[in-house]
Amino acid sequence: MLRLNRRRFLGSSAAGLVASALPMRSFAAGSSPLRMQASWINDGEFMGYFVAIDKGYYKAEGLDLTYLPGGPDVIPESTIIAGHADLTLTTPDTTIKAIAEQGAPFKIIGTEYQKNPLGVISLASKPIRTPADLVGKTLAVPPVNVISVDAMLKLNHVDPSKVKIVPYAYDPTPLIKGEVDATLDFVTDVPYTIEQQGVKVVSFLLYDYGFTIYNDTVVVTEDVLKSKRKELVAWLRASRKGWNDNFADPKAWPPKFKDTWFKGSGRTVGNEVFLNEAQKPLIETPKGIFSMTEEGIDANLKALADVGIKGTRKMFDTTLLEEI
Amino acid sequence: MAAEGLSLAGIGKTFRGRGRTVEALREVSLTCPAGSFTALIGPSGCGKSTVMRIALGLEAPDTGTARIAGMAPAEAARSGLTGVAFQDAALLPWRSVMRNVEAPLEVLGRKRDAHTARVRALIDLVGLTGYENSLPGELSGGMRQRVAIARALVTEPQVLFMDEPFGALDQILRRQMNVELQRVWAETGSTALLVTHGIDEAVFLADRVLVMQANPGRIVEAIEVPFARPRAPSLWSDPAFHALCDRIAEALTGGAVDA
Amino acid sequence: MAALPGERASAGRIPPGLRNLVILLLLWEVVGHFGLVAQGALPSPTAILERLWIDRADYPRHIEATLIGSSLGFLFGNLIGVGAGIVFALSPRMLRLFRGVNVAIFSLPAIAIAPILTLTLTGMEPRVVLATLGVYFVTMTATVVGISQADSRATDMVRAYGGGRVKVLTMVQLRGALPSILSGFRIAAPNAVLGAILAEFGGGGDRWGLGVYLLGSLGQGMPTRLWGIGLVATAIAGLSYLAFALIARRFVGATRAVTLNAAVPGGDATDEPLASRLLFAAGSLALPFCFWWLFIWGTGAPWLIAKTPLGVADYLFFSPASASAQARLLHALGQTLPVTGIGMLVGLAFAFLLAISSRLFPEAVRAFMPVALVTQTMPLVALTPLLVLILGRGTSLTLWVTISVTFFPAFVTLAQGLALVPRSAVELPRAYGAGVWREMRMVTIPASLPYLFAATRLTVPRALLGVMIAEWLATGTGLGNLLNQSRGYLDYGMIWTVAAVAVLVSAACYQIVVLAERRVLRRLGMRTAE
DSSP states (O other): OGGGGGTHHHHTOGGGGGSOSSOEEOOOTTSEEEEEEOSSSSSGGGHHHHHHHHTTHHHHTTEEEEEEOOOTTOOHHHHHHTTSOSEEEEOHHHHHHHHHHHOOOEEEEEEEESSOOEEEEEETTSOOOSGGGGTTOEEEEOGGGHHHHHHHHHHTTOOGGGSEEEEOOSOSHHHHTTSSSEEEEETTTHHHHHHHTTOOEEEEESGGGTOOOOEEEEEEEHHHHHHTHHHHHHHHHHHHHHHHHHHHSTTTHHHHTTTTTTTTOSOOHHHHHHHHHHHHHHHOOTTOTBOOOHHHHHHHHHHHHHTTOOOOGGGBOOHHHHHO | OOSSOEEEEEEEEEEEETTEEEEEEEEEEEEEOTTOEEEEEOOTTSSHHHHHHHHHTSSOOSEEEEEETTBOHHHHHHTTOEEEEOSSOOOOTTSOHHHHHHHHHHHTTOOSGGGHHHHHHHHHHTTOTTOTTOOGGGSOHHHHHHHHHHHHHTTOOSEEEEESTTTTSOHHHHHHHHHHHHHHHHHHTOEEEEEESOHHHHHHHOSEEEEEETTTBEEEEEEEOOOOSSOOGGGGGOHHHHHHHHHHHHHHHHHHHHO | OOSOTTTTOOTTSOOHHHHHHHHHHHHHHHHHHTTOSGGGTSOOHHHHHHHHHHTTTTHHHHHHHHHHHHHHHHHHHHHHHHHHHHHHHHOHHHHHHTHHHHHHHHHOOHHHHHHHHHHHOOTTHHHHHHHHHHHHHHHHHHHHHHHHTSOHHHHHHHHHTTOOHHHIIIIIIHHHHHHHHHHHHHHHHHHHHHHHHHHHHHHOSSSOSHHHHHHHHHTTTOHHHHHHHHHHHHHHHHHHHHHHHHHHHHHHHHHSOSSOOOOOOOOOSTTSOHHHHHHHHHHHHHHHHHHHHHHHHHHTOOTTTOOOHHHHHIIIIISTTHHHHHHHHHHHHHHHHHHHHHHHHHHHHHHHHHHHHHHHOHHHHHHHHHHHHHHHHSOHHHHHHHHHHHHTTSHHHHHHHHHHHHHHHHHHHHHHHHHHSOHHHHHHHHHTTOOHHHHIIIIIHHHTHHHHHHHHHHHHHHHHHHHHHHIIIIIOOHHHHHHHHHHHTTOHHHHHHHHHHHHHHHHHHHHHHHHHHHHHHHHHTOOOOO
């Protein structure tokens, strides 16, 4: 449930977890080893890295990359503290909270998603299109996101006590059956699952209503930042190329990974295509994928301050991006 | 054959439990010369089984000493000098008759294979041929007790302890077993101590009957049994036999009146 | 004692269990097919089977992973459990010294320590450890009980021939303990499977396993698949239970003592000087904390993640966040504890009634067993959407979950106790013409008192586990929710605190039951059924 944070929990699907038991390694001789910890199981959320690995972009940068799939059980920050990985994808709220409150030696050096895909999803037959529509409704929220929802409601002048919040057990069935009116989930993924059952949904992003944070931020420890700076820049460069290739035609890549990266996950190719198209506007940015602008960082810090997480600009390091 | 037999001197034993203390034995002394057959008789709860447990080394006396062939009981047991048949058959329920009879050999670390013939002979002696592979649960109470007798004899003990070994048998079988036991005992030449509450059994088998009384447990009388050996079943109808039985019964009840 | 109550149904007829199962399945099919329950959230058996068939390619690797994890746990747990059980049975001092550790391990609510294992271990380790923990206590206890309850007359026989501890152990006690150990294995086997699945679900460390599969499937809104996974898990757990039940049954007939052993049990070491007793008590209290420290030291987990006992104390009392932490913790405890107590009592009462009924109406209970077993092994998370739809998200749901997780082990313990009442004792009142009820009142129920206490001890941690699961999945209150949130916030201090508090609360309740038990049983001159 840690993972809930990024709600990935849910949407993710099915048999999902499957992907690969062993870390995938892009073999390369005589190059620098680098280990990356993904934040979830192998699904469309990580298309760019799969493309970059398959096309040999990391190898071309002199990197011997080991890709570690994430999962509900993987706490990304923990893997880099423990030294199991050099860099990890995670969410800014957990990272900044860990730095601010526990003195964890983390630095955020880039972000995959410019806009967090977390949103409020409801049935089109009983649509909830804005925070104000939530009054008097029951909203299922992963426990860890409750404060985010509270903050978002307050920012939009909705009294949180007027919204009934229950734990999200990661299953959209209560929503489909009408036991809850809405769920907090990844809008890039779950709508597909629900609509496959013949039910239309509507959604809005928390991001669009003031909870302006990134997602799948790239985080390293200060030690790694010092000792592997060159490799990290190379990783950012290769990954950006992979993502650019992917978004050149979002429909093209998922079918190619059906029997490799996505093998054994109970997810359908259709699901990945949906996800890949849905996430395109949330990831792409004119400054280049992974970019973090000063305005973007400010927006993150402000949104987190609203939920009581006190971050500073120092927790972000944009200098690597400049070297790409 | 045996060197010294069994001797207990000044045995005292007190049990504590649930806030009360019970003096089970006070100043119990007895000597069983090598090759003799002694019967210990007394009412329930007089401590006669405790005497035997102390002699076997299963309980430690509070006062006094026990010696078997000059050794401490535990030592004698480890040397394989003793054999025992308990009041309850105390068989291992998961072992066949054969394997139960062999159990003491195993405890003493002797080779079972070398004794197979003897084990079979003993099973035959107690009338259980054909039941070698039966489990105790499949036998009647009397049959289980006979297995226990066979087991007690398997080590060819110098000192044989029996705690009401035939208590569960019917009168007919019991007398049969008494005759058999006498024969076996005579053959082995062991020193025997029989704890019983059967007067006729005690008189038929023993050279000497020790009468115990309770509260505290003590020996109140030793009665010599003069009949010649081997004793035949006809002894049971001998008036002299009955006279002796009556005397023992008197000693048992007489003591009770005393108290 | 290995056989479930009522398993001695007469041969030749259709076993009522099977018959009732068929009726139940038909009913389920109708209800599921027409969507009569919970707006159709309960899928029909055929729909589940259909889904299983479609998903069949997904299962083998997940099943394999779960089996490997649980088998390793089963193996380690039993090795350690039997070994420790022998040591404890032979040395009451060791038993006293390790009492704290044993109580702590027994009281561990798996859900509370799964996050800790995930934080500090990697790969298969968390699930193996959780499975091991689930197995250890059951097997250890069964071994100690089996050995210490060995027939004292048979023990005397061996000792009378000069046999020492080892001879007594090998010839009498271990073999005599076998039925008890086997019945321990029987309970431990599904525990291992469930432990592994829970670890997989709550944070296991691998990409494969039924728990992982279940987790990944939650978001699919596919009740048929969730039920399919749940039923496969149930089948594995049930088969493992059945396997050991059959093995145990082979030994039971032969090993059950035929007469009543009325030997007075040896008392506690009350003769020991007070100083020595205090020393042992202190050692027993300190040892669990030593193990905690050792565990962190052994795993080499970084300080930020792994909190030592001092770290938790610091977090809870001296850190800047301590006030907020205390408030949240107390609030959560206030929500969790009352429900736990009530759920436990109801679960226990249900188990007791069922166990008594198993003597009176063996066939009815026999028919009920398959259902009961399913409720034990079906991962609760697969049922959550259904339960939420039927019961809502309030206290009634928490109570139902708690009762369902507590009653089965309590029932098994009680039924086993009743089955152990000696034949002669049961037959005595019958011989005087007493009816079944009078016999129950005079013999069976009093004789089962030690087992009622044993069952109570057994249900304490399970009740807390049940409540925390319900809180975590459905109600969003109490310790379960606090733990879940703390994981999300990387609030490592709180994760360790909740785990420690859950264990402490559980251990304290356990201790209270033990004290009550000692008083009552001593007064009745009965012996504790470990």
